[in-house]
Every structure is written in C-alpha cells, then in structure tokens.
Amino acid sequence: MVTMLDVAKKAGVSKSTVSRILSGNAVVSEQAKQAVYKAIEETGYRPNLLARQLATKKTSYIGFVMTNVLYNGPYFSTIVYNAASFSERNGYQLILADGKHSAQEERDAINFLLDMKCAGIVVYPSFLNEDEMADIIESSETPIVVINRHQTSHPECAFVTDxxxxxxxxxxxxxxxxxxxxxxxxxxxxxxxxxxxxxxxxxxxxxxxxxxxxxxxxxxxxxxxxxxxxxxxxxxxxxxxxxxxxxxxxxxxxxxxxxxxxxxxxxxxxxxxxxxxxxxxxxxxxxxxxxxxxFDRMLQKGILYLIGEQQQSQDLDLNCELIIRNSVASRHA
Missing domain, CATH: 3.40.50.2300 (Response regulator)
Structure with missing residues (x-):
C-alpha cells in the first residue's frame, strides 16, 4: 500500500510538507506543490481522509439512520436522494447506517455514526420510542435530529408534518x-x-x-x-x-x-x-x-439545523398538500 512517506520521497520533500499540502494549510512554493501532486498521481496514493478528520475531531459527514425495512422501493430512494443532495449542497458527505429490525440495532447504528465523529446525525426511527430518542439526544455531544416523528421533550430536534x-x-x-x-x-x-x-x-x-x-x-x-x-x-x-x-x-x-x-x-x-x-x-x-x-423539507430543515443554520431551517414550512388527480370520481348525480 502506498503511504504518505512514499509520496514525500518521490516528490523530494518531507512527510510533514505532504501532509500540510493535503490539508490546505501549506505555506510552500508552487514548485513543491506541483511535485507533490505529480507524485500522488504517479504513485496512486489515496489519503486517509477519515483518519485525518478523526485526528482533528471534526468530519464533514452527516449520518443518517433508517431501517432496511424501508429500503425497497421509491419511498426510500426519494428520502435518501434528498438527504444526500442536501448534505452535498452544504459541503457534507452522507453516511447511511442501517437501523435493521430493533431498537437496539437502531441504537447501534447511531453509536456507529457517533464513533465516526459525524458533524450531525439524522434519525428516522422505526423502533426507538420517543423517550429512548430523548435520552440519546440528551446524552450526545453530537447534534441529533429526528424526522417524521414527534419529540415532545425536544421539539426543536424533531421535523415532522401533521x-x-x-x-x-x-x-x-x-x-x-x-x-x-x-x-x-x-x-x-x-x-x-x-x-x-x-x-x-x-x-x-x-x-x-x-x-x-x-x-x-x-x-x-x-x-x-x-x-x-x-x-x-x-x-x-x-x-x-x-x-x-x-x-x-x-x-x-x-x-x-x-x-x-x-x-x-x-x-x-x-x-x-x-x-x-x-x-x-x-x-x-x-x-x-x-x-x-x-420529506424533502423535513430533511432540509434537519440538516440545516445540524450544521448551525437554524434561521434558514425555520423559514421552511412542513405543510402537506392535497394533490387532486383522476383516481377519485364524483358520485353526485
């Protein structure tokens, strides 16, 4: 496996210089930068972004927990598409964790995302009840929001329609x-x-x-x-x-x-x-x-809340809309 040290040797610079260039914090010559970029291309080096972000205790990840019972079909794809696109729009990468089939497995999925040091976590709970979610929200330093479920003790963290x-x-x-x-x-x-x-x-x-x-x-x-x-x-x-x-x-x-x-x-x-x-x-x-x-606005509001854009989040309404098409006929004479 190619390492950062291999890149440094090929570019003729120190390992710390390579690290600083990759983090965007380097005060080095353009010649050194180009040498490092060329060495990366020639060696096929892939920096371990997660390790770097974990070291700084800050990642650009938004976690999303959802049971796989909902994975099959357009309902799931629409929800995940919106979660991913809103995360990307704000400079974050979505990580999906499977809540599987029980409250404990939903809890395990949340803990996995906490271990990944996600910037925030969206939960669409199917098994964890309101009190259990409240305990998780209160005990976590990482912001956690709930979509499509009420959270009476933490209404600011719940994004649901009527x-x-x-x-x-x-x-x-x-x-x-x-x-x-x-x-x-x-x-x-x-x-x-x-x-x-x-x-x-x-x-x-x-x-x-x-x-x-x-x-x-x-x-x-x-x-x-x-x-x-x-x-x-x-x-x-x-x-x-x-x-x-x-x-x-x-x-x-x-x-x-x-x-x-x-x-x-x-x-x-x-x-x-x-x-x-x-x-x-x-x-x-x-x-x-x-x-x-x-659902698009639920997710958008939730993600905006997680990344500290509360004002933008408040500006979005969560009202449903009756869509009248052709499948209901009048029986009036």
Whole structure:
C-alpha cells in the first residue's frame, strides 16, 4: 500500500510538507506543490481522509439512520436522494447506517455514526420510542435530529408534518365527492404516520355519521403486493365499497392492479387515493389522487439545523398538500 512517506520521497520533500499540502494549510512554493501532486498521481496514493478528520475531531459527514425495512422501493430512494443532495449542497458527505429490525440495532447504528465523529446525525426511527430518542439526544455531544416523528421533550430536534390533519383533508375530499362506503388499507402496526391516518379515517367517518366497519379495513404492510392482496381480500368478502383510501401510494398501486384484474373500472366503479405523492403517482392510469408529504423539507430543515443554520431551517414550512388527480370520481348525480 502506498503511504504518505512514499509520496514525500518521490516528490523530494518531507512527510510533514505532504501532509500540510493535503490539508490546505501549506505555506510552500508552487514548485513543491506541483511535485507533490505529480507524485500522488504517479504513485496512486489515496489519503486517509477519515483518519485525518478523526485526528482533528471534526468530519464533514452527516449520518443518517433508517431501517432496511424501508429500503425497497421509491419511498426510500426519494428520502435518501434528498438527504444526500442536501448534505452535498452544504459541503457534507452522507453516511447511511442501517437501523435493521430493533431498537437496539437502531441504537447501534447511531453509536456507529457517533464513533465516526459525524458533524450531525439524522434519525428516522422505526423502533426507538420517543423517550429512548430523548435520552440519546440528551446524552450526545453530537447534534441529533429526528424526522417524521414527534419529540415532545425536544421539539426543536424533531421535523415532522401533521399526518393526522392531512388524512382528515383527504377523507373530507373523498366524502365531498359523494362516497360513504370507503375502505382503508393500513400500513404496519406501530407506525406513527399510519396510526394518524387511520385515526383520521375513523374520526371523519364519525363526523359525517358514517358507520365504521372493521371488514372494510385490511393491512397492506406499505407494499404494492400488500395493497393488492388487501384489495382482493376486501372484495372476496363481498364488500361493495365505492372508494379505497390506501395508507401510502405503493399500496394504492397494488390495489389498482387488483381492481383491474377483478374487472372494476377506476374511478368509475371504485375510486382510490393514497399518500406520499411519489413520482409514479403522476404516471399511472388514472393518475393518483394523493397527499404530498414534505420529506424533502423535513430533511432540509434537519440538516440545516445540524450544521448551525437554524434561521434558514425555520423559514421552511412542513405543510402537506392535497394533490387532486383522476383516481377519485364524483358520485353526485
């Protein structure tokens, strides 16, 4: 392996001179710089940037913890793209750590990033509860923020939208189009956003004096296949819903496929809507009515907070937006 000493010998300078040139703190002649750069190119030397930054107790890394349960699909890719692009825009490199399948593994991922001396850490917790996250935030000298989850004791460190209110808005829209027989496809048990959407579903039904029916609710586990199976199950039981609200767009896509296979027209026979406004929702037929969730701004606010740009962070709002497209039809005569 090529070392800094090899570069110094080839360039005819001291090892400390090479180190200073690479750190940008060198007061040396242009001739010496060019000799070092040429030696690096000829030897193929790759400086150990992490070791150098760890030695100064300062890195240009932003850590991001997320469970691999969410890795598969456009939802994950959109989130990671935004986290990486906002980190890069501010001169930082994103490091992704897998939270895997338990609170302890999420904690291990956070500890890994702390050991890497990241400048700050973004956590999208799936297993650590609010109190556990509060303990981690309070015990760490490294700034840590949470996205898409409330943090009552540290609200300044939590960047979340109002999932309940956005689901209320969607349900009110569906009912305003004349629908009363509305099915619901849930995500997974324990999901904070999923529970908010389901609570809104039930509350809006009650507000309009529409009876809640357990047999109109099924679990889709956030996946297209889950939405497909949930819809097949719903109609196999002889249900006659006129609309289906899926807890996310991916389950809505699966539900659409199931409806087409069973011979139903969308939205003429059955209307459908989702949440997230992922890119494909504008390219399916019919285009999907959904709620745009501001994950890009959650991440942007979180990263700005981590790097000390609190004022810029405060200027960004985290409101959701109802996106009305073609998948919900009016049943008014």
């Amino acid at each position: 999932h309940y209110q956005s689901a209320v808005q969607m349900m009110e829209y569906i009912i305003s189009q004349g629908h009363k027989e509305i099915g619901f496809i849930q995500g997974v048990e324990g999901s904070a956003s999923g529970e908010c959407r389901f609570a809104a579903y039930r509350d809006v039904l009650a507000k309009h004096h529409i009876a809640y029916r357990e047999d109109w609710v099924s679990a889709g586990h956030w996946l297209p296949e889950g939405g497909y199976q949930a819809t097949k199950q719903l109609f196999a039981q002889g249900q006659q819903v006129s609309a289906i609200l899926a807890g996310n767009d991916e389950m809505a896509f699966g539900a659409m496929k199931a409806l087409y296979e069973m011979g139903y027209k969308i939205p003429e026979d059955v209307s459908i809507a989702g949440f997230d406004n992922i890119s494909m929702s504008n390219y399916v037929t019919p285009t999907l009515t959904t709620v745009s969730i501001p």
